[in-house]
Amino acid sequence: MTSSFWSLAPYGLVLLRLAANSPTPLQEALWIQANSATRRLVPDAHLFLGLHLRDLGDKGEPFVRELLRWEEAFKSQGSLSTELSHGEGEARVVIHVDAHPRAGHLLLWLRDITAERRELESLRRERELFQRVIHCASDAIFAKDLDGRYTLINPAGARAMGASPVDIIGHGDQDIFLPEDASATRAHDQEVLAAQRPLTYEDEDLAGQRVWLSTKGVLRDEKTGAVTGLFGISRDITERKRLERALQESEARYRLVARATRDVLWDWNLGSGEMNWSTALGEVFGEVPEEGSASLGWWRERIHLDDQPRALRALHAAMEGRDDHWSSEYRFRRADGTYAWVLERGYIDRSPEGRPERLIGAMMDVSEHKRREEETAREARLVERVLGIVSHDLGSPLSAIRLSAQMLAQAPNLTPAQRTALSRIEETTRRVTRLTHQMLDSVRARDGNLPVVRRDTDLEQVCRRVLDEFTAIYPRRPLQLTVEGNTQGHWDADRLAQVFSNLVGNALEHGDESRPITIQIWDAAGVQRLEVNSQGKPIDAALLPHLFEPFRSGGHGAHRASGRGVGLGLFIVRELVRAHQGEVEVRSSPEEGTTFALVLPRHAPGATDAPDA
Known part of the structure; x- marks a missing residue:
């Protein structure tokens, strides 16, 4: 091996001299030489020259200690190809080692595979997290191949289909659903494959029992980009759709009630300060606030000045108290400047802590009722005055009539007809006297002087x-x-x-x-x-x-x-x-x-x- 290759090689190279006929060839091996690349993997390699691996292992050198663990494998195979690691956490280094004996020596090829192993570990964790998310998800998650066979289904999806994952993987919709439902699902799949982009749709089973919101997209080969199947996520929105329908029905009932009662309904959101009024406001009072001006101040300005303190006190007392309902009467200004008497009743929606969050009220125009009450009260006062005068002025004449009848009844030689007439006079006088007493008592009761x-x-x-x-x-x-x-x-x-x-x-x-x-x-x-x-x-x-x-x-x-x-x-x-x-x-x-x-x-x-x- 040339010296230039030895010095320029991108891999770590270590040359060891093997002890002849040693039962522990690695432990007795002598560290002869290491290139510069080795020091990036084993920082103290330049200090190992002339030392046996056994001595380095005894000193706790981590790379050598890991290498010596493979003593038996080297003896039995005559060579070595394995991975070693040393260090902890971010300082951990993973090295692939190939060891080949040659002419009484052992050449170690060292390759740094730390980045590869970290990437593989990251992929492993991501895959594990992905599997955990799929397993724990409450939505149905699935994947299919181009033939419509399921290649993935999570537990939530299997429960929704009424089968186990084992019975679903490898099967198509036609094996799981009713023919009509399977056909509709397959049509959606074909639409997604044709569009080659994610599509979202709502789907209701033929029995009308469940409604699903599904999003499906295509799966592609990472290298070629070819479509290999599709994936999907489906959420059971049956309850949400039921609530939406109930809300729509409630809003429709609200509009009908508002039209039928002619009450002016209002809704005050305390968080946003927004106040909304029903359309009856213009019909009853002739005025509709401009967009964005229907605030509490707009309402307060139209309350009669004499009634404002009382109406506001009633509202604030209800909000600060524990009761959820309140009512009050006050005068409210119409568009023409006149005032209408209104009976206001409301409900307070509170947070779990008891704080008012929303107020809903209804204003009823009771002006005509008030007018009739005042007329009735005036008539009653007039009747009471007349009754008081009559009952007082009749007292003396009635007493005189009764006393006269009693005196005449004492006269001798009265005929039976005369006595009957006098008795009738006295009884009638007594009855009228009782009536006058009642009338006088009623006047006193009205005045609180009974x-x-x-x-x-x-x-x-x-x-x-x-x-x-x-x-x-x-x-x-x-x-x-x-x-x-x-x-x-x-x-x-x-x-x-x-x-x-x-x-x-x-x-x-x-x-x-x-x-x-x-x-x-x-x-x-x-x-x-x-x-x-x-x-x-x-x-x-x-x-x-x-x-x-x-x-x-x-x-x-x-x-x-x-x-x-x-x-x-x-x-x-x-x-x-x-x-x-x-x-x-x-x-x-x-x-x-x-x-x-x-x-x-x-x-x-x-x-x-x-x-x-």
């Missing part, structure tokens, strides 16, 4: 006195009283007698004459309970919420408190019970009949006591 003077009272005794009076008037109508527990309390006995008399008279007037009127009084957790029940036609469910309102006379089967004629009795009953800080309610059904139920606290705080005698 007098109630409390003293120690036995409710049972009050009720029995009233029942005695009704028994005398209605001897054929059974009245059944049941009493349990304590009936003592701090009440106005006369007012409670008025309440009880109204309810019993009401039951007698509207109840079934063949069925008894039942009254129950009992102690319940420290409060007094009283119920009056009558059988007969139930009260219309539509009238129940309004039964205690003044001037509610109702139609056939409707109930009014006894005394009867102007619809004030049950209103006065409610106000007298409230004056005792109690509650009254009514329930009515064909099975139970009609029941008026009272709850009275025994000792109400802040009550006015009767003065000492």
Whole structure:
């Protein structure tokens, strides 16, 4: 080997002298010579001249220690071709070694294959990562050859096809799917192969149960660029399509509701500040904000100045609180400058942490309703003033008529017809007197001045006195009283007698004459309970919420408190019970009949006591 080749060779060259007939030829080999290329692979090679490999190995020289590991292989084969490495991490060097004996010497050819091994290792890791990604992917990933046979399928794809990967690889779509589905899939494949570029499409199976979003592309030979097959990724978008359809249907319903109700709907995104209004805004108020100007400020500017603080407080209180709903009434300016009364109701969409993210509201024009309320209130005030005047001015004439009738009834030698007439006069006067008292009480109740003077009272005794009076008037109508527990309390006995008399008279007037009127009084957790029940036609469910309102006379089967004629009795009953800080309610059904139920606290705080005698 010429000296020029020895010095210029791109490979590392090492010449070792072998010990004759040695049982360990490598260990006894003497390091004779190494070219300059060797030092790039074994940096300390120039220090090894004249040393045995055994001694270098004992000193821990990494290259030599790796070489000596192949002692037995060299002895058995007479030559050596292997890979050695030394160093760690980025400093690791991989060397391919070819060893050939010649004339008592051993020539080592050293080639640096570190870059090749790093590239192979990188490819191995990439392939392993690729396989792991494919294996773990939730999308179906596959590859096919030009004949349509599967060459790759991941577990998600196999599950979607309802088979195992072993049963899919090497088979075509015609072996896996129904003929119609297989034909449609093959048509897509041909389209991709013809276009020779990736294509994306949606595909629904014939049963209509699953929808897939698929992207397919061609596979090419790395050297020739020829198309060798195709690959694809398919995602099950059935749920997404269902949600899209549901969203479309919801939006359609929203538009229909907005048109049907004529409510002005708005949607405020707190994150972006964007505020959207329904088209009813222009129809109801005659004004539509310009593009981009439909902000909270635009809405606030159109609220009447007197109502702004209250409306904004209601909105901010709802946003800062825990409730998801709010409502408020205020005046909103129309395009012509006039104001409409609106009832606004809204919903707050919150984040999982409870922060408001979106507000949705509906504004209803209630101007006409407000106008009717004001007219009704004016009429009611007028009626109350008239009732107050009439009930006050009738008091003295009625007393005079009754006293006169009583005096005339004491006269001797009256005929039966005369006595009957006087009795009728006195009864009629008493009835009209009750009506005037009711009218006066209704005016006082409206003004909050219904007098109630409390003293120690036995409710049972009050009720029995009233029942005695009704028994005398209605001897054929059974009245059944049941009493349990304590009936003592701090009440106005006369007012409670008025309440009880109204309810019993009401039951007698509207109840079934063949069925008894039942009254129950009992102690319940420290409060007094009283119920009056009558059988007969139930009260219309539509009238129940309004039964205690003044001037509610109702139609056939409707109930009014006894005394009867102007619809004030049950209103006065409610106000007298409230004056005792109690509650009254009514329930009515064909099975139970009609029941008026009272709850009275025994000792109400802040009550006015009767003065000492």
